[in-house]
Ligand SMILES: NC(=O)C1=CN([C@@H]2O[C@H](COP(=O)(O)OP(=O)(O)OC[C@H]3O[C@@H](n4cnc5c(N)ncnc54)[C@H](OP(=O)(O)O)[C@@H]3O)[C@@H](O)[C@H]2O)[C@@H](O)CC1
């Protein structure tokens with residue numbers, strides 16, 4: 001069972017960890033090292049796309065690590081701005097002789113085997129702006145293997161939504177899984193998903209990724225094996241959402257009011273009793289669980 005968290009929890013946990021335990025620069029290095037360790041880079045031509053925040057900073061730190069391991073890479077900068085830690089690792093990458101380019105539309109990316117997406121992370125909000133749009137389109141058009149760092153750029157980490165989102169072959173999420181990656185269309189934008197543990201102290205637990213056997217509901221005493229399950233589609237949950245509620249918010253509210261489990265169907269179904277909320281891990285499920293609640297779909 002793994003924690004799945006909201007962007008707010010991730011950002012608070014980052015800040016808490018930085019304030020009390022680990023300097024932010026060290027966390028950024030660990031994030032980049034986590035990405036480095038998740039991919040076989042040897043013999044590959046690599047381009048790293050960087051934005052203006054700390055997600056871009058992860059990319060600069062990765063460029064330095066790749067240079068240390070004699071893996072050639074080119075930085076494509078989509079913004080002229082840097083975070084403080086990002087600038088530190090950018091300067092290091094420059095010192096190490098990493099090639100750099102300002103990204104421009106129509107860039108030929110066909111020579112690269114791996115594209116790394118460090119454009120936008122948990123600081124992203126609203127529709128994708130400016131040159132970031134062209135960069136995301138260029139990454140999605142390319143034939144190369146795409147690695148997204150932390151969150152696929154353009155995706156809202158809480159809802160999984162986004163009009164223009166990087167499609168990755170691999171997403172290395174930093175610290176903890178983010179809820180948006182399991183909701184709606186997002187699951188089809190994320191290829192393989194791995195977590196880079198960088199020693200973030202979690203300030204609270206939100207949701208969990210679990211097998212059906214691991215899903216227990218101590219506060220309500222309800223059980224997935226019982227018949228007390230209301231089934232909903234994501235569209236049905238969204239249709240009753242109010243005041244910006246996300247799908248987990250809606251499901252939790254309905255579960256608490258009805259004192260039943262609510263299961264929102266999807267590649268990773270969400271199951272909640274209002275107190276504990278799980279996303280189902282992929283896998284073969286026993287027939288009685290797979291068919292649970294049929295005929296009980298919410299109208
Ligand atoms: N120390 C830590 O906490 C650690 C954080 N880590 C990493 O940092 C990431 C979070 O970094 P972050 O907070 O700097 O935000 P991030 O996602 O890079 O981007 C923000 C920038 O994007 C821009 N922007 C926003 N919306 C936009 C839009 N719609 N369209 C276009 N641009 C838009 C906005 O620019 P502005 O418009 O304000 O100039 C802003 O500057 C996190 O995901 C993880 O990867 C790890 O290294 C571990 C340690």
Ligand SMILES: [K+]
Nearest residue numbers: 117120151153
């Ligand atoms: K990203």
